């Protein structure tokens with residue numbers, strides 16, 4: 098079991114990795130910076146939103162615009178503040194023009210979110226809106242049907258209480274949603290007071306690799322046998338017999 102300091106150091110290592118991530122070429126090209134997430138690295142409560150917007154992209158911190166102010170208010174209403182919680186998103190880079198995250202981008206970035214969950218070890222995760230709710234529940238059911246209903250799920254290798262909430266950006270302009278969000282938020286302290294969910298048994302260590310059958314030793318290369326031939330005493334070849342004079346060459350007939 099890693100200590101708090103070890104988990105924190107590992108989270109910093111994940112941040113360094115994400116900071117230069119180019120898994121989504123378009124987002125890597127258009128972002129100002131990666132918005133990794135911010136808050137308490139040992140928080141009991143974690144929020145997961147959708148993706149950074151223009152202000153988050155500029156400042157590198159999640160939820161700093163109008164929706165962020167509302168989130169701060171809602172936290173304050175239940176006696177919490179940002180340093181008590183960790184806030185992250187489904188995507189760590191801003192989609193251009195604030196378009197919806199693409200399925201491939203969500204898949205690319207989910208590895209960072211899973212590692213954040215495993216290292217921060219929250220007891221309760223509030224998904225904010227549809228994207229994070231669908232991702233963490235691995236189910237297409239929308240937020241309208243699920244908000245305010247906690248359930249225990251295993252995320253990565255951690256059992257947590259998942260508590261879907263409307264996204265504060267959606268509640269900014271719709272009074273009824275804001276009232277619902279406030280009412281759902283008000284149940285958070287009671288959720289946090291529950292015993293932490295029982296953790297699943299640690300994953301079995303990988304089976305030891307079955308050794309490959311030993312390969313037959315290669316046939317030895319045939320060694321060329323050098324045969325010493327009996328040495329013959331050197332005898333110079335007899336001088337060639339003088340050619341019989343060619344009469345013609347001599348000019349004789």
Ligand code: SF4
Pocket residue numbers: 115118119120121122124125131188189190202205206
């Ligand atoms: S969105 Fe996530 S996976 Fe995609 S480039 Fe940014 S950090 Fe990498």
